[in-house]
Amino acid sequence: MAKYESTNPRNILNWSEEDRPREKLHLKGREVLSDAELIAILIGSGTFENSAVDVGKIIMDLGNNNINELAKLTVKDLTKIRGIGKAKAITILAALELGRRRSEKTMERKRKITGPESVYDEMRQHLLDKPNEEFWILLLNRGNTVMRAMQVSKGGVAGTSVDIKLIFKLAIDHLASSLILVHNHPSGQLIPSHADILLTSQIKEAGRLLDMPVLDHMIFTDQGYYSFTDEGDM
Incomplete structure (x- = not known):
């Protein structure tokens, strides 16, 4: 039986290697990826209609294209998006929480109150x-x-x-x-x-x-x- 290969242009596997989020990160570094591309790596796959990057853009739109606003969303909010189940929603929120903690750890906090x-x-x-x-x-x-x-x-x-x-x-x-x-x-x-x-x-x-x-x-x-x-x- 011949192996079926999707010709859907939305399928990331049909993109050139350097345009796929994982490969792009590997080849060019994480700094060059957009927020939507980073989210695409977290969720791993999209839907038949939308690639993982497209779904990432929809998620960013839900947070008004602001990472801080996105961090306020709940699992329930995220699972309203087609292609995002509970596991993917939890993965996204966990990554955002790690980012918040890293930010706090690297910030020079003054324990003495001066104002x-x-x-x-x-x-x-x-x-x-x-x-x-x-x-x-x-x-x-x-x-x-x-x-x-x-x-x-x-x-x-x-x-x-x-x-x-x-x-x-x-x-x-x-x-x-x-x-x-x-x-x-x-x-x-x-x-x-x-x-x-x-x-x-x-x-x-x-x-x-x-x-x-x-x-x-x-x-x-x-x-x-x-x-x-x-x-x-x-």
């Missing part, structure tokens, strides 16, 4: 790419060195409830000298809400009564931050 920028650097490892709102505290010693970063609550995309008593219980249990409040806005909105302002005032007053200063409250987004202290709101 809002160092708070933002410290919290990137905890809040970058998070799809839901989370509330964290940074516990500091007398030298303003980070003792511990702790999650206080986790909510939905538009808010999270915060127990002020829990915040100070954690701070007292860990013998902190002061603390910084941090919560993220997945929407990217950098303007504090009325609820943010009221909560900050309440926590600051509780800290004053307990002789545990609240040095700042930061709104964290993937693109930047809002510091209550910098803006004169503390």
Whole structure:
């Protein structure tokens, strides 16, 4: 029986060797590959209608052609794409998580808090790419060195409830000298809400009564931050 060979031009096997993602990486180096081509290597195959690279482009479109946005997607989001099953979706998300961890490891992080920028650097490892709102505290010693970063609550995309008593219980249990409040806005909105302002005032007053200063409250987004202290709101 004659061996059937596909003539579908979308089939990567019909491309010239140097244009196939794996071979291209081997011949020219990983730097020359597009994001879609790198994803194609991860998923291994496409569909009858689309090559693996075409599927990679569809995946990138889903993340607005932005790797940081892509990292926010879930397995459920990715499996909506034809040709992407659960295993391929998990492979993509695992690769993105490895990239995020590598970025954090190579970044020079300042453990001593010297201002809002160092708070933002410290919290990137905890809040970058998070799809839901989370509330964290940074516990500091007398030298303003980070003792511990702790999650206080986790909510939905538009808010999270915060127990002020829990915040100070954690701070007292860990013998902190002061603390910084941090919560993220997945929407990217950098303007504090009325609820943010009221909560900050309440926590600051509780800290004053307990002789545990609240040095700042930061709104964290993937693109930047809002510091209550910098803006004169503390």
